[in-house]
Amino acid sequence: MFEKQDELNIHTNGSDWRNKNLNWRRAIWTECAELLDYTNWKWWRKQDISIKDIEMELIDTWHFLMSDIMVNNSIDSCTENVYYKFKNSFETFQETKMSRIQEYAEELVRESLTSHQSMVHRFVMLCGAIGPQMNIDGIYKLYMGKNVLNKFRQDNGYKQKTYQKIWDGQEDNVYLMDIIRQILPTNEVFEDLVYECLNEKYKKVISNSIK
Numbered sequence: 317m318f319e320k321q322d323e324l325n326i327h328t329n330g331s332d333w334r335n336k337n338l339n340w341r342r343a344i345w346t347e348c349a350e351l352l353d354y355t356n357w358k359w360w361r362k363q364d365i366s367i368k369d370i371e372m373e374l375i376d377t378w379h380f381l382m383s384d385i386m387v388n389n390s391i392d393s394c395t396e397n398v399y400y401k402f403k404n405s406f407e408t409f410q411e412t413k414m415s416r417i418q419e420y421a422e423e424l425v426r427e428s429l430t431s432h433q434s435m436v437h438r439f440v441m442l443c444g445a446i447g448p449q450m451n452i453d454g455i456y457k458l459y460m461g462k463n464v465l466n467k468f469r470q471d472n473g474y475k476q477k478t479y480q481k482i483w484d485g486q487e488d489n490v491y492l493m494d495i496i497r498q499i500l501p502t503n504e505v506f507e508d509l510v511y512e513c514l515n516e517k518y519k520k521v522i523s524n525s526i527k
Contacts, residue, residue, distance in 0.1 A: 317456060318391045320463050321382045328470055333383075340384035341432065345425040347377040352421055355414040365414060370446055372489050375458045377424070379466070381439055384432075398436060399452075405440045408448040416445045461496035464510040465489070472518065483521045491517055 325333040351373035356363040385394050409416065424438040443450040465488060473479045481488055495513045499506055 317378075317459050317463075318382055318386060318394050320460070321379060322386060322391065324379075324463055324466055325383055325386075327467060328475075334387050338383070340380045340387070341428040343380040344377055344384065344428040344435070347373055347380060348421045348425045348428075351377065352418060355418055357414070357418055367412070367446070368493060369489075370417065371450065371458060372462065372493070374442065374446060374450065375455070375462045378439065378455065378459060379462070381435055385436065401436045401440045402443075402452045405437055405444075406451060407441070407444045409445065412445070412447050417442065420445045457496060457501040460501050460506060461492055461510055462489075464507050465492045465514060468511055468514045468518075480518075480521060480525065483517060484524070488514070488518075 329336060329338065351370055353363070354366045354369040354373065356365045382394070385397070389397075420438065420442040424435060424442055427433070427435045427438050443455065469479055469481075469488075483491055492510070492514070495510055499509050503509065
């Protein structure tokens, strides 16, 4: 995952992305805020609770967290750090509680705004709060899929604001989730298959919008 994130950062921001002072930590707490919006915390209006959307926002957070810790650390040391954090700190619960997800997300936000020392630990705790499916294998599958979507967005004008994120009334993330459920991440051509499926669907979206 760290290798793929490095490739994506190079694809998006150039080979010297580590030296560009990109504010990865601001991106982390912003994604956490988006995650919280799916936990129905707003007492002044009704919201739908969506674990699938929470999981996807978690993966978006993971993209930025990996990038942040890679700025000053080698990929090997980052990998080792994350491996041991999941091995020693990943804890699941008998039931998924929105209050626990909210608490752990806010702890990650606090770390991103203050000491930055325990962000990986807080992230792993948040994974466990969301559910046992968010173990390292679950994170890997969703990450690999979203990584392909992020590249696909860049290839189709995301920075230039020409990319259409809503496909037939639904965000592209929804289509991504449907696609990756059908493809094993261990498939040697997983990324190519996901990209091809996204491209096929997007062409139809563009064609329909022109009509």
